[in-house]
Amino acid sequence: MIYVLLSLLVIPSPVLMMISSEAIAVVLALQGEPPLLISLSLSVGQTIGFGLIYLFGGWITARSQRIQEGLARLDIKALQGRAPAFISLASLFGLPPLNVSCVAISALKIRFLPLLPLIFTGRFLRYLIVASIPAYFADYIDPSWVPSWLTVTPS
Numbered sequence: 001m002i003y004v005l006l007s008l009l010v011i012p013s014p015v016l017m018m019i020s021s022e023a024i025a026v027v028l029a030l031q032g033e034p035p036l037l038i039s040l041s042l043s044v045g046q047t048i049g050f051g052l053i054y055l056f057g058g059w060i061t062a063r064s065q066r067i068q069e070g071l072a073r074l075d076i077k078a079l080q081g082r083a084p085a086f087i088s089l090a091s092l093f094g095l096p097p098l099n100v101s102c103v104a105i106s107a108l109k110i111r112f113l114p115l116l117p118l119i120f121t122g123r124f125l126r127y128l129i130v131a132s133i134p135a136y137f138a139d140y141i142d143p144s145w146v147p148s149w150l151t152v153t154p155s
């Protein structure tokens with residue numbers, strides 16, 4: 001049940017930057033949750049969030065003159081062929097920002113459905129790496145350095 005709630009929690013995180021899904025992954029990993037389940041739930045929630053950004057991207061673009069001017073300078077034909085590469089890089093590394101990329105592909109009328117597996121896979125790998133790091137370094141870092149609110153006390 002916690003993983004369903006976690007997925008729901010991170011849906012607005014692409015827009016609300018105060019919800020840091022990477023920090024959530026680290027905190028849950030420090031508490032002993034399995035990295036595979038953490039990354040699965042976070043990537044499902046984020047994929048839904050980015051899908052919503054795509055769906056409302058036209059609405060966002062119509063209300064922002066700055067975005068319209070920036071899109072007018074783009075070479076649409078070249079971008080359409082490279083959209084999978086841009087989305088893959090954005091979903092895994094965050095460059096270019098995935099939320100901006102989703103608005104752009106929506107405004108440029110690029111089909112989103114073929115890009116959905118790329119977003120999910122990139123996000124899944126990203127969170128799997130982030131959630132696995134605490135377990136990897138647990139043998140090398142003194143646990144007394146970790147704040148008490150991030151750790152689980154054995155009962």
